[in-house]
Amino acid sequence: MKRFLLLTLALTGAAQAATTITIATVNNPDMVTMQKLTPEFNKKYPDINVKWVVLPENELRQKITLDVASGAGSFDVATVGSYEVPIWARNGWLDPLTPMFAKNPGIAQSYKVNDLLPSVRSALTTGGNLYAVPFYAESSMTYYNKDLFKKAGLTMPQNPTWTQIQTFAGKVHNPSAGVYGVCLRGLPGWGENMALFSTMVNTFGGRWYDNNWQAQLNSPAWKTAMNFYVNLVKQYGPPGATSNGFTENLTLMSQGKCGMWVDATVAAGFLSDPASSKIVKSVGFANAPTGPGTPRGSNWFWSWNLAIPKSTKNEDAAFKFLTWATSPEYISLVARTKGTWASVPPGTRLSTYNNASYKQAAGAFSNLVLGSIRRADVTRPTKDPVPYTGIQYVAIPQFQALGTQVGQYLAGALSGQTTVDQALKQAQDAAQKTAKDGGYQK
Structure with a gap:
């Protein structure tokens, strides 16, 4: 007992x-x-x-x-x-x-x-x-379907430009067969559509703020980048793109429905896993695209x-x-x-x-991923000098709200609810107000 x-x-x-x-x-x-x-x-x-x-x-x-x-x-x-x-x-x-x-x-x-x-x-x-300790780290890169490229007689360079991406998308786009030229994030969010779009702005020569914390979202570089993004996704992207973030585009790409996808390097392993991907043998890898302005900030960290x-x-x-x-x-x-x-x-x-x-196991992409992560410099993300760090974000507490707000304006332009000019004016006003209210402007 x-x-x-x-x-x-x-x-x-x-x-x-x-x-x-x-x-x-x-x-x-x-x-x-x-x-x-x-x-x-x-x-x-x-x-x-x-x-x-x-x-x-x-x-x-x-x-x-x-x-x-x-x-x-x-x-x-x-x-x-x-x-x-x-x-x-x-x-x-x-x-x-x-x-x-x-x-x-x-x-x-x-x-x-x-x-x-x-x-x-x-x-x-x-x-x-x-x-904190890292669970995984990533940059961004280009994925493409080698079977679709071969059928269209295309060759993906290791360092593509956004103009080349647009041309390739037009050649492989076949919506009647359920294949879309390119899949890009359209879901609003500072960590969703703005993660991708901010790198596009960087490499088109744009920036969020100048060294005096004056907002630069009404600049020619921002306008060119937004028009390019909206036209590219409207012409050659899947329908309902404003509902597609990382997870949704990963599913589309892994099912063979995207000719190309520009997104996080972490997806390389998923697309190479037979348990989750139908394109294991046909997926190709390249660096993130660069624009006409600068290679800086073209791939995120x-x-x-x-x-x-x-x-x-x-x-x-x-x-x-x-x-x-x-x-x-x-x-x-x-x-x-x-x-x-x-x-x-x-x-x-x-x-x-x-x-x-x-x-x-990862020989097709491991060096490219590691190189992308090492190349991503959060201290020099743009062509012109800036007072902030961060490539696909501005490292200030207010950016979480600002980035999501601008992401909503970008999604509005993509869905046709507003024009690019209207979206840029709204974005500029929001960014300027954020810098002023936050005490960054002297």
Whole structure:
């Protein structure tokens, strides 16, 4: 009887000691895989239960920003972008991770912080402290269907121009057969249509602000870029393009319905995975297109990262999860689970790109992806000098609202609700007001 009571008390104590953490993440394929692999985390840490909140990108950003800014404490681990991390760190919204690594030498030794790509690690470091760890990092690139190109007698150069993309799109566009010349993001959002369109503006020679924080959205470069984008997508894109973001275009491309797609380098692994792609043998890869103004800012830089909000009450458990999910061990786990190294989260670790199995599986695109990430310079994103950092965003807190607002104006021009001139005037007024109200203009 005494032994039974002791056993009961021990089990009760173990149950009470279990910690539940809530993780907020975006519904991208790599994150869905992370959620599915939760049982593997539980094997390593059986005393930590995991709850998931998985949302579309725009909705996730709004929900996490509101929660973290207010200190509500709904999330123990938040998926945040390279845009948010330095801003939120300066606001005191995130726990610094560097002291946690110091307190956990065993985790630090196996995690290998110095294995993270220097440019990615630097983007997540503020005041000497690492405030997030990268789940995957990306730039942008061009995907094309080699079968459709061969049929049309076309050859994709490694460094295409936007003018060439337009010409190629016209040659492979065949909507009666369910094939569209080019698929580009049209869904409004600072991280959706504006991510792609901002790189187009950059390489057409435009910028958001001059060095005096005067808005430049009514410039000839912006007008040329917006007219080009609207005409290209209207003529050779799929119908309903304003509803298509990364996920929707990934589906279209993987089903063979796009002649070309310019988007995130992370999609290279998805399009090379037979489990999710019908074009594994016909997908081709090239650099992001350049425009007539400059090659600068033609390909973006982004990383999705895991961070711990200051408001968490489960810091230790949260730290164990985010270091597990971004570790070399996790990357190997994904390779085993998926059956191919081509499907592992890319762009984060030197060891991934030095791995012979990865080189063999991802040989068609690995060097191109790594080169794109290294080439993307957030400190020199435009032809003319600017007072901000960021390629597909302006690294100020107000840009999340401004970028989404301008994205809505761009979608309005694409759908025909407004003209390009009207959209540009609205965008210029919004950008000017943002700089003035934010105190950036002297």
